[in-house]
Amino acid sequence: MPTNNYKPRYDDTRVGYFTTQTNDMTTIDRVNYRDFINRWNLVKKDLSKDLSEPEEPIVWWIENTTPYELRDIIKDGVEAWNIAFEKAGFRNAIQVKIQSDTANWGAGDIRYNVLRWTSSPSPPWGGYGPSFVNPRTGQILGADIMLEWSYITRRIFEDNLFNNSEDNLEHHYCTAAEHQQIETSFGIDYIKIFDLGSEMEKELIKQSLYRLVLHEVGHTLGLNHNFKGSTLLTTDELNNKEIVDKKGVCNSVMEYPAINITRRSEDQGLFFDVKPGLYDIWAIEFGYSQYASKEVEKESLDKILSRSTEKELAFANDALDMRYPGKGTDPNAMIYDLSSNPIDHSLQRIEMIIKILGQLKEKYTKNNDTYQELYNSYRTLVYSYFNALEIVSRQIGGVHIDLSHTDQNTEVKPFESVDLEKQLKAMQVISEYGFSNKVVLQEDIFPFLQSQRRGFSVSKDPTIHQRILTYQNRLLSHLLNPKVLLRITNSELYGNEYKLTNYMIDLRNAIFKDDMNSNISTVRQNLQVTYIKKLISMINEKSPFHNIAQSSAYYNIKWLENNINMNTGDLSSRQHKQYIIYLLDSIDD
Template structure:
């Protein structure tokens, strides 16, 4: 019976299994048929429920859910396009700001069976097409598959295919948007974006034109429990939005001729390395420049077929518009030397314009007023990386930098010599001129007020600074990078005839010191108001039309470049400048300097700052006003002390560079150390004006009035008392950062082999005297105590460093020698007050 029941159960199970199998098979077959039906969906079916956008690529926006589709024709596959991206809005703390250019590359669309790949092409190398090596042109060079999308519909007759574009754009596929975090940073160190949302991102705008398509996307980054909430420009740090415009551009099909870069002149460039040449410097780098063509090629001076046209955005304050226009047009005389008249044109965007600044067909001078501005001016451009042709440009101008709103943090960083600016590839296009101009203008305004100057000079200061900023940023959009050596070409900056004859600087692409005349001296220009000799020469090199014969063209360009030996055409870019401790070697290439004797100019500037400190309290005492302006004015003066000290300090251990090719010019050596006399002179000024007791003559009465205006509970986590000891030491530390930098000290020793007479022993004797000689026999004030202990701690760290120390042995030995001398000197001191005794005991503790 049990066997019978078991057989029945087995039979029942088998029948049930077979029935279920049949059902599942039927369901599976039905699903397969449904899939087949789904795969057979046509483009027209999707298009019927969508809004169509005609242009470079035909786009469709689904009317129900907003999905964005892109149609690709067979002719558009395996063809190169230019990709360009910029931030349309985003908080600065998140690493973004309106107008920031964040992506520029070449990509192609490739079909692989039932999918389409977005592939970024590598444009960094050249291989001679006539060389047999060209057959292995892609060897060991990686391209990047940025995104892959399934084909969701097709048209059998045309061969067109359809992909879902928002799946490409609403993730960080085409470029990285969230900045890479510092691996050494802790969560509490600063604001950080959360993770990219899965549901909150969206397409916000679609614009399509025959030669480009632009799609704006909003990215939302989520962090449910942020550690740092960010500033007031971040509404809710749990959900932070960044909007980016992605633009696909048709590869230009024109007669633009690439021009190769040369190290003697400064253009932005598209880097290209020749893999088939035998040259020791296998560079075929292409300068970035606009496509200018003469209307009349036979004329020595001709209008262009199409000028470089800038539009003044309708957000521009009315009172600035004429100035903006005039500054932009001031570049036209430089182009005349290249054979073009009216090369630059300026128009004003109508208030009822049907386009905005995001339309890349227009080059726009834009204005913003931001809560946390990252710049005063910013002039980027985007290019065809294959040729260097500039395709478009914008200039961002920040209104807040022409107001008295001091960014206290920036001022304190300037006092400490801490300029946190990008490095690597980003550094080449980074521009912080506007930041510096604001502090310079505030200092200049103080000098004018102290001298009792009339309002016309104050207006000229604002005019000259804005004019210079626009000249500078326009220069960037023309392809020029910084020339940080240009402000040393003028020998008499307060001689009106001399300034009228040669200008205030060789180039408007430098970061100059504000040229405020000392009391009793007539004012010339505060800043250069026209492109300089270097700018004219650079434009001639970059934009003068090429000759048809290749050999003749090479000779023509070389003849232009050979003029680089003219001192007025001196050039050094950001990589050459000595703005930061341990960076670069030539003190003539620097920021915030002026005149051919920068040591003397900066020394006089320190004297002017002293004079202003004497009268500062009286100048800022106004009935009914708080002391905020006095507090800010004091920080501005301290920042100017730090700037001037930084300029002077770089001559210690400096080496002049001459990049003239062999056989040309003066035949100077490529490297010539700064003279013994100038290094001694620089150290003497630093001793007297920065390190000596009372070097910064701040009265107790002034200090007691340095009060910030209270705002709500902003003092909750900080104390508001004036921290003059801290500020003074920060300035002094900024100078020591250079003088005692391992790179500087090594160079002092190395450069003895090729002419440096200011050896390490002499330098350390002078520095040690600056620290201790002035008060060796008596009591030491608290500011000097701070400085001396800072110095001794640095020497001790040099000696006690591990085997991986960055200091060479001669530097460590010299540090040990002077620690011993300091220890012996402390034994000789007589009766001292308790503060000095405690200080001396502290020094002994550090040394022993």
């Protein structure tokens, strides 16, 4: 371990750094946490100057295997962090060099911080930024960033879209590259479908790689994720090129945001951020500013942290996000989202996806030998469609979390429920776009969703029903999650006006009301059976659901049992209803 005059800095809950956790075992205080943030040992050459060169900058080396045409983008992305370090008092804190072809050291040499370039047939990531620290102080001693060629190629693996691969990931794990790759694919489809030109496509790829580098470098500087970064602008502001180009898309490059695509192509500004956001600059100022004395340090850091209540500095890391069903509570701490009004933005995104799907077959069958590109684009767009609905679903039973400290005297409470109007709108959107027959997106494409035969691989049936049900089931897994239903009940005691009893009836109506006495499509039949089975499981003796949720589930089961008419609809619908009644009757067996 190094012997130097490095001075640890204590962690603060309002700003997101990776930490070296320590406890003070000599105090009788109930809270004895003394966690250090992880950061580099940056020291000013001249402490008397507001802006000084560091004694030793953070030096990154671009591996000599990196394609020449990408080196400048990567270099600029890394050095863009100097914008943030200037706020902390450092000029040229980060420098980038290129490993020579005759270098006598390898990329695995821990004496060098290397931006490594790989090209793998089945890569586990598209970008990743690990670092290692002194466990006694939190000083970062070295780091690497892995960049993968597959990120540029838009190769997206089926399992990543079809399975819940992110559920219960460890909080240090970063999937930014995977998320951004899907978003970039969406953007390229948008550009191709509306014939916006190859230059715009090149610019999108450039911004995408630029932002990935910014994100991974941020991790190596000590920053963890900020999943409230996407709430910087309203949906209308995101559709304003001047505002976006001036303020950026998000308050932090440590987000997993949706790509910024405007309603009208002529209003298109940035797709992704290309420099650190307002939160990032503030976080670096907190973590890296240097002071002449402990007294000045405390006073200055308190002043910096007092700004945490500003909207532009909103923060929530992986501990708070709602990325998978039942996780988290605050709908502003979500992935793949964008805008401070996520319901409106999700609707804009859904409408754009529907427009793109309407022209997808014509565009991707005109000059292609096989249907593989059509197949790839269709499945990523459908994934994005349902992901927009997942973002909407988090409003229901959502509770906003504020991390400000008591001495900041903010009027915002630590826990505040999402207002009733937003929750009702969320339910309406899910009912219309997630549970109705609108989910059968662009039927004319179905016969053409053929993956390319390669060797002895078989071109499979596109399994439309299974795909739709998988995504609908994921929605239901959140909407009927025991943690969500318990939170709805508990939050009624501190402001939630969407009563559990009313919510459960609204959910039942969204799934059954429109076709109670008419023909029921096979897609809706799938959904209704899945919903019924979930309700039945809720009232099981070993159910994890609380009493009030079980009572509500039983009420809706009995309502359906008493109101389903097995004599209406076509033969398929009547058979389906008979099966529903069979399932409901089996409860009494």
